[in-house]
Amino acid sequence: MGLSPTLVVDIVVGGLITGGIYALVALGLNLQYGLMRVLNVAHGEFLMMGAYLTYSLHTAWGVNPLLTLLITGPASFGAGLVLHRLLYARVLAGGEAAEALESRSLLLSFGLLFVLQNAALLLWSADLKGYSYLAVPLRFLGSVFPANRLVAAAVALAVSLAFYVFLQRSFLGKAIRALMQDPEGAQLAGIDLSRVHGLCFGIGIAMSAVTGSLISMLFELTPFIGLPYTVTALVVVILGGLGNVVGSLLGGLILGLVETASVYLAASDIRLIASYAVLSLILILKPSGLFGR
Amino acid sequence: MAGKLALVLLLMALIAAPEILSPYHRSLALAILADVALAVSWAFFSGPSRYLSLATGAFFGAGAYLTAIVGARVPWPLPVLGGALMGCAMALVVGALALRLRGPYFAVFTFGLAELAKHTLIWYETGVTGTVGRLLLAPPGPWTLYYTVLCLAGLAVVTALLLRRSRWGYALVGIGADEERAETLGIDTTRVKVGTFALSAAFMGAVGAAMAPRWTYLDPQVFNPFVSFQTVIMALLGGATTVAGPIVGAVFLGLASEILLLKFRYFYMLGLGLTLIVVVLALPSGLAGLASRLRPSPSPLPRPQP
Numbered sequence: 053m054g055l056s057p058t059l060v061v062d063i064v065v066g067g068l069i070t071g072g073i074y075a076l077v078a079l080g081l082n083l084q085y086g087l088m089r090v091l092n093v094a095h096g097e098f099l100m101m102g103a104y105l106t107y108s109l110h111t112a113w114g115v116n117p118l119l120t121l122l123i124t125g126p127a128s129f130g131a132g133l134v135l136h137r138l139l140y141a142r143v144l145a146g147g148e149a150a151e152a153l154e155s156r157s158l159l160l161s162f163g164l165l166f167v168l169q170n171a172a173l174l175l176w177s178a179d180l181k182g183y184s185y186l187a188v189p190l191r192f193l194g195s196v197f198p199a200n201r202l203v204a205a206a207v208a209l210a211v212s213l214a215f216y217v218f219l220q221r222s223f224l225g226k227a228i229r230a231l232m233q234d235p236e237g238a239q240l241a242g243i244d245l246s247r248v249h250g251l252c253f254g255i256g257i258a259m260s261a262v263t264g265s266l267i268s269m270l271f272e273l274t275p276f277i278g279l280p281y282t283v284t285a286l287v288v289v290i291l292g293g294l295g296n297v298v299g300s301l302l303g304g305l306i307l308g309l310v311e312t313a314s315v316y317l318a319a320s321d322i323r324l325i326a327s328y329a330v331l332s333l334i335l336i337l338k339p340s341g342l343f344g345r
Numbered sequence: 346m347a348g349k350l351a352l353v354l355l356l357m358a359l360i361a362a363p364e365i366l367s368p369y370h371r372s373l374a375l376a377i378l379a380d381v382a383l384a385v386s387w388a389f390f391s392g393p394s395r396y397l398s399l400a401t402g403a404f405f406g407a408g409a410y411l412t413a414i415v416g417a418r419v420p421w422p423l424p425v426l427g428g429a430l431m432g433c434a435m436a437l438v439v440g441a442l443a444l445r446l447r448g449p450y451f452a453v454f455t456f457g458l459a460e461l462a463k464h465t466l467i468w469y470e471t472g473v474t475g476t477v478g479r480l481l482l483a484p485p486g487p488w489t490l491y492y493t494v495l496c497l498a499g500l501a502v503v504t505a506l507l508l509r510r511s512r513w514g515y516a517l518v519g520i521g522a523d524e525e526r527a528e529t530l531g532i533d534t535t536r537v538k539v540g541t542f543a544l545s546a547a548f549m550g551a552v553g554a555a556m557a558p559r560w561t562y563l564d565p566q567v568f569n570p571f572v573s574f575q576t577v578i579m580a581l582l583g584g585a586t587t588v589a590g591p592i593v594g595a596v597f598l599g600l601a602s603e604i605l606l607l608k609f610r611y612f613y614m615l616g617l618g619l620t621l622i623v624v625v626l627a628l629p630s631g632l633a634g635l636a637s638r639l640r641p642s643p644s645p646l647p648r649p650q651p
Binding site: 091093139142143155156158159160162163164165166167168169170171173174283286325328329331332335336 | 395397442443445446450452453454456457460461464465468574577581611612614615617618619620621622625626
């Protein structure tokens, strides 16, 4: 098969669109794992919840899907704060060995996954739900892309970059980076570990939910869409290195490109197998991540 | 003495059960026995070693699919033996690769295994053999299945009891407490870990193979991550570091799911998630741990004062 210029544009732009979305989900997961060692396997379930919230607000009251970000973001941030206080802070305060803590918080996340997924099944049923928004074709370098995809990817990238700037410039951002680099030293310098943990958990979950709101404009929803995104985010986080924000951004874009290329050049059903294979290979060959220290 | 008598009575009741029970209750007993076998064999590896394995669904699925492929072409106990070998072989490969990973990485890797197996099988069946599933014709009778699974559950319990008192059992506890120290003390940690992991996987594969004839039609969806979670929840609910714990957990959840799963499916699953959260937060050593905490301990060991 020849690689025509249009096909290259298709793959590159399509890959960056997918990758921008992946980067935002992965950034949220990395914030939770890189800082607190809470491997939140329910991360994608918050994406699913955000997507349904936007769907309901849009279809019931006609709220513009992009405006719902202003609701899903703060709401999920609040939920994250509460969940951290109720669940994870208790486990982390237990003072056990690091590995036992990680396993226990992993189990908590699995519990959360069950709860959220089945709550969604009760609330919205297992039927496909969707709506159409900005589904107009846009010409771009000789290729055609739906406008909603470009908008979603642009918003996702903008949020990711805004967070990066926040991390570099703001006082809280500096505290977060200090905790990632050296938890003990940062605490000696007067940073309140538990408070920053809670905030980061909330921000991480808000990123996932906001991504979900964006995704609801593109795809039909079921209560089961969360887990594949969790797996993808895990692959990206492991690819980019734990606690490495730039690594997550780049990793997301790279994975988006690789996946889009494999779908165009091979077959679409190979996508999930490829994700898991990449994840397994990296875990076995380099457990600290490709860009990790 | 009373305990031994109760055990003998329980065993006799289990052996006589198919004669007494209605077909419905026999099938319920079969499902619970299979859960007991899974939970006990999960716990004798993951309990002491603290390696949180989510590969149960993968080994169970491999055994079940093997039965579906060989069908009625081989006489009955052979598919179960084949399932055990299959689980064992998979665990040897996966264990050699993945047991170097610690903490949640191991859990994630083993969780991915069932999904990887499922999607590879779907891709293979649709692309190469052109089928999407397998029909199980002429399955063995329900009595045969019951006694097969009863044997497996009994074997798993005996293995767990023997392992606890063996050098390997102590080595596993040592690995769970501090792997580096265990290695320094001369334990061949890789051999102990991979060996026990393979042994537990053999049971899971065998249970999968033995339970397959309950469904008349099998497709790659039998690689179900839910099996992995349910096993973990059963073992943790009962208490993963004891032998009785996983049995208690399996019986409890087996009955609960039978009563609730069909009528209130989503509420049941939601409740299962909440149970897991509560167990992790409030009952770190499971129901068995709770029982031993309530019972006054005969002679508390004096704690050395620092």
